[in-house]
Amino acid sequence: MTSPIPTGLSRRELNKAATRQAIADAALALLRAKGAGAFTVEDIAEGAGVSRRTFFNYFPTLEAALASVVDSFLEHALIEFRKRPADESVLESARAALMALADPMAAAPMAELFSLTQDNRVLARSELEAWDNCTSKVIDAVRERLGSDTDELYLRALAGSVISCGKAAMTVWFEACGPDLSPASLSILRQQLINAMGLLGSGFATPANLPGSHHATSTSPSPERF
Amino acid sequence: MTSPIPTGLSRRELNKAATRQAIADAALALLRAKGAGAFTVEDIAEGAGVSRRTFFNYFPTLEAALASVVDSFLEHALIEFRKRPADESVLESARAALMALADPMAAAPMAELFSLTQDNRVLARSELEAWDNCTSKVIDAVRERLGSDTDELYLRALAGSVISCGKAAMTVWFEACGPDLSPASLSILRQQLINAMGLLGSGFATPANLPGSHHATSTSPSPERF
């Protein structure tokens, strides 16, 4: 039988991917329906049409299933990063790659996860892990670009800072706009990402509480919370 | 009986602190003796002479008891940071505060934890949480210094980057020197911390794959590379 789509993946691999996705989807659906911490692995497994044991074949913990949203969100940016020309500065590439995150399709699940897990400690831990994971991947990508003899401290400090700044931009954006994905809101996100990379590139030299600062950030002292 | 030490703490508070420390110590001792993941909360409680339930009154998880080592390590640096003059640049204060970490007394438990948990992902998660926790505290400290009207993005991006760079320096140092706490090794750690802050302050402008790579310099000027 010839596969209708000439994909390089075997049926086994397709099935696995589908199962994994089904589990992640079921987890997110339950998060939506019941709120954080109000459902079990068994519930997720049932929702995904799979046994409890199989759940654990795919994800080590319940939170990991939810954090897979963050994973694919960040993976998205990483792919963009690798597409950038090798002679571009790392920070410029990072800026460009992060722009991909301000896309409705990419940001939607992430923003939803953000809004649903604001106050959950356990879940936050898995999110941290996802960001950290991404940092490792950025380190690899940058090393690949700059050569394997690049100073290890430079690599790690740079990658860590880029991710921290990306995270900061996301956090500030979300606190200002909430799960709003309108073009206006996403434009603010883009601007925050650009600003964050700018701060990093300038060594945080600009005292940001000075009057200058003609950014699109007149939203920052916004008194409204949502 | 008058208390021999005129401390302002009640016996209750002293007992609590002692119990907490006993639990953390017992956890670290077990980690040393049996290795990561080879002992239970019950073991720790027994080692600390306390009931299992009491353990959970002090720490939410087993890993948290071990990560308390990281907590107090970072707390140490934070205290130094707050001691710095308010008109100093944040990066300079951070550099000075991080120097406190290259002290045998402070670094010893941390280095040991590092070497004992290299390959444990559950434990790594709690360490991540400790660093993240510290980031929040740095944000507060910096906001306190620069005024509450400081741009939130600036605060978060700066604090996150500083912590990332500190972490990078620790990681690189540990990978190079292992748990060695000799003056020579600690001097390397200090230099890595200085270099990391220098990179941050210069916007990562220095192409690090240049020959000499002894960039203890180029800290002060901030070339607007963006």
Place this chain on the structure above:
DNA sequence: CATGGTATTTACACTAAGTGCAAGTTTGCA
């Protein structure tokens, strides 16, 4: 120093996480 109020510890019971194992089912391949 007795006495009562409050904080802390403990035992017990319970739900749910996570893992090892062996048997069943599906897929890939010759």
Place this chain on the structure above:
DNA sequence: TGCAAACTTGCACTTAGTGTAAATACCATG
């Protein structure tokens, strides 16, 4: 077609983490 490898499942088991109520330790009174 049939076999080997990968995947799924059920079952049993240990441990994490939490609620509750009784017991114990601390602290302030008179």
